[in-house]
Amino acid sequence: MNDTTKGRVSRRRLLNWAAALGALMALPARAWATVSRPETAFDATALDQALMALGQTPTRHEGVIFTTPDIAENGAVVPIRVEVDQTVLPNVSKVSVLVEMNPNPLAAVFDIAPGTEVYIETRVKVAQTGNLYAVVESDGQLFMASRETKVTLGGCGG
Amino acid sequence: MRRQSDDAMTLYRFVMMIPRWWLLLMVVPALADEGIFDQYRDLMGDDNPAIFVIEEGEEFWVQSQGPSAATLEACDLGLGTGVTRGAYAQFPRYFADTDRVMDIETRLLYCMETLQGRDREVIAAKPYSLRGDFGTELEALVTWLAAESEGMTIAPEQAHPKERAMYAMGEEIFFYRAGPHDFSCATCHEQSNKRIRLQQLPNLTEHTEVAEAYGSWPAYRMSQGLVRTMGWRLQDCFRQQRWPGLIFGSEVSIALQTYMAVNAAGGVMTAPGLKR
Amino acid sequence: MAGRIKIRAQKKGELTEVKALMRHPMETGMRKDQAGESIPAHFITEVAVLHGDQTVMQAHWGAAVSANPFLGVRFQGGQAGDAVRVVWTDNQGGTGEGETTIR
Numbered sequence A: 001m002n003d004t005t006k007g008r009v010s011r012r013r014l015l016n017w018a019a020a021l022g023a024l025m026a027l028p029a030r031a032w033a034t035v036s037r038p039e040t041a042f043d044a045t046a047l048d049q050a051l052m053a054l055g056q057t058p059t060r061h062e063g064v065i066f067t068t069p070d071i072a073e074n075g076a077v078v079p080i081r082v083e084v085d086q087t088v089l090p091n092v093s094k095v096s097v098l099v100e101m102n103p104n105p106l107a108a109v110f111d112i113a114p115g116t117e118v119y120i121e122t123r124v125k126v127a128q129t130g131n132l133y134a135v136v137e138s139d140g141q142l143f144m145a146s147r148e149t150k151v152t153l154g155g156c157g158g
Numbered sequence B: 001m002r003r004q005s006d007d008a009m010t011l012y013r014f015v016m017m018i019p020r021w022w023l024l025l026m027v028v029p030a031l032a033d034e035g036i037f038d039q040y041r042d043l044m045g046d047d048n049p050a051i052f053v054i055e056e057g058e059e060f061w062v063q064s065q066g067p068s069a070a071t072l073e074a075c076d077l078g079l080g081t082g083v084t085r086g087a088y089a090q091f092p093r094y095f096a097d098t099d100r101v102m103d104i105e106t107r108l109l110y111c112m113e114t115l116q117g118r119d120r121e122v123i124a125a126k127p128y129s130l131r132g133d134f135g136t137e138l139e140a141l142v143t144w145l146a147a148e149s150e151g152m153t154i155a156p157e158q159a160h161p162k163e164r165a166m167y168a169m170g171e172e173i174f175f176y177r178a179g180p181h182d183f184s185c186a187t188c189h190e191q192s193n194k195r196i197r198l199q200q201l202p203n204l205t206e207h208t209e210v211a212e213a214y215g216s217w218p219a220y221r222m223s224q225g226l227v228r229t230m231g232w233r234l235q236d237c238f239r240q241q242r243w244p245g246l247i248f249g250s251e252v253s254i255a256l257q258t259y260m261a262v263n264a265a266g267g268v269m270t271a272p273g274l275k276r
Numbered sequence C: 001m002a003g004r005i006k007i008r009a010q011k012k013g014e015l016t017e018v019k020a021l022m023r024h025p026m027e028t029g030m031r032k033d034q035a036g037e038s039i040p041a042h043f044i045t046e047v048a049v050l051h052g053d054q055t056v057m058q059a060h061w062g063a064a065v066s067a068n069p070f071l072g073v074r075f076q077g078g079q080a081g082d083a084v085r086v087v088w089t090d091n092q093g094g095t096g097e098g099e100t101t102i103r
Helices: A011-026 A029-036 A039-043 A047-054 B002-026 B038-044 B050-061 B104-116 B120-125 B137-147 B161-174 B185-189 B207-215 B230-240 B251-264
Strands: A064-067 A078-084 A092-099 A106-112 A119-124 A130-138 A141-151 B093-095 B100-102 B194-196 B199-201 B219-221 B226-228 B273-275 C005-012 C015-022 C044-051 C054-061 C070-076 C083-090 C095-101
Touching: A039 A047, A039 A106, A047 A092, A047 A106, A047 A130, A064 A130, A064 A141, A078 A092, A078 A130, A078 B038, A092 A119, A106 A119, B050 B137, B050 B219, B050 B226, B093 B161, B100 B104, B100 B161, B100 B251, B104 B120, B104 B137, B137 B226, B161 B185, B161 B251, B207 B251, B226 B230, B230 B251, C005 C083, C005 C095, C015 C044, C015 C083, C015 C095, C044 C070, C054 C070
Parallel strands: B219 B273
Antiparallel strands: A064 A078, A078 A119, A092 A106, A092 A130, A106 C054, A119 C070, A130 A141, B093 B100, B194 B199, B219 B226, C005 C015, C015 C070, C044 C054, C044 C083, C083 C095
């Protein structure tokens, strides 16, 4: 194996990732969870508490492109997308998604490997109308974008 | 005594007034917000968790169950023993072996009983998921069978006199006002461009709308995290109308499904759908 | 039932786009069932997307991720025919795994 076949990822970095993943996968699930899961942040019951547990209060950055629907058909399944314009915000290694009005605002944290586009799509539960936040970490700093999504009460069936 | 009847009179007058003004509030003409959830649906994309339930349904079909340790593969869904492709689209239909019109769910129960030796009462006691459940066998089977008819023309049989009689019964029930709110199905589903809160109400008397509605059930209901069938949908409508509970597998259920299916005939099966 | 993952992986220019749908109840632990009993929390806590033996993304999830979760990611490179895997672990020790090849 030589470095050129791995593109921009150095062999050492790659082996670290592979070893980490291998070790994590080999451990009992609970052990994997405690190795790198930001438990305090997930347990936080208020937005600012969760953000402090993630590191700091993030500053807004136009490089964080956050897409959520203006209005969701139901709160159990709300599609979201987080992209980062790496020309204005490089070295993003982590993306976190928070839902302000949820009992525990932190919904997910994505660790992005070097060489991976910052592009995440998922679906989250939104308890009620309020702000959603996409927080990215770049070189130890936190940046964010936020959007309000309205959640409707059901009418009937359909 | 006198006081009680005065109160009763006042209450009676109040109750009699409810349906009209409530209807005005509830069934609001749809605003020019057609497509209010387009952005939401675009972002959702095509990935419908119903695909898992389709697989689970197929697994139930070939699974040996019951005292007879048999699968459902010999079940006749109207197109011949074991033919599943296109069968759902032709329900409800008359079956000579039972001498009655059946919907897909009652037919499945019949096959479970006769082929597998299972107790229909046990299955009929809990055909649909309750809160906390993750899907029932019947819901999965119906989902798979609907997928086996995906893209096909809705074509319920109406050749037999009992099939036509079932349609007539369904039509009568559809327009029948009852319950504390004097609701009929028609109250909400006889006009186009109506909604309750932000949910469009399909006009089930108009071909294009009923075809789209009927053809999209069973559907994965996002708010519940599982697939629901047309039989369940009707049961839930009855609950919302404050009507007596719709008995699973009853003629009323089959009649209403027949009414909708026939009105939808010629349309296309798109199920399993994705709904709120 | 648990453990199933449907994955699609497609080239989009020089990027590979992966879309995965996972079978999982993602129960928050805050709901009660029909009988009034609390439904225990049961949700995916860790999930990873691998291209060959390289992890392109690893995520920690809470119960606020929707039931039957969806995950879409993109990464640089990847050739048609390459293996893409998605693996997960949940809070009850369950695991799931799925694999596909890039088209």
